Amino acid sequence: MKTNFFLPMIAMIFAIGMSFATENVEIDPTQDYYQPSSGVFMSLGQEIDCGDGNKTCIVELPNGEVHQVYDAPDPNTLKKGDGRKRQL
Numbered sequence: 001m002k003t004n005f006f007l008p009m010i011a012m013i014f015a016i017g018m019s020f021a022t023e024n025v026e027i028d029p030t031q032d033y034y035q036p037s038s039g040v041f042m043s044l045g046q047e048i049d050c051g052d053g054n055k056t057c058i059v060e061l062p063n064g065e066v067h068q069v070y071d072a073p074d075p076n077t078l079k080k081g082d083g084r085k086r087q088l
Helices: 002-021
Strands: 058-060 066-068 085-087
Touching: none
Parallel strands: 058 085
Antiparallel strands: 058 066
8 A cells, every 4th residue: 555655656756856957058149159178168259150051060269179069058059050160
């Protein structure tokens, strides 16, 4: 009898807990980001025109480093474009 009560209760607790675990990421249409080797996202300070296409957008910084471009400071928001490297 106890398992008939506790199992649905545990499932409900997990469902409520997971609803708070997801993070909403807002995309800023005026800025793009890159992720250096430190792992902390850095703003490019502007929106990069990557052209049209399904390839990953790439930017070359003034110091010569090459990075992938993101629409938001989140690893799941890779910016798509024509795949050509852009100069910053």
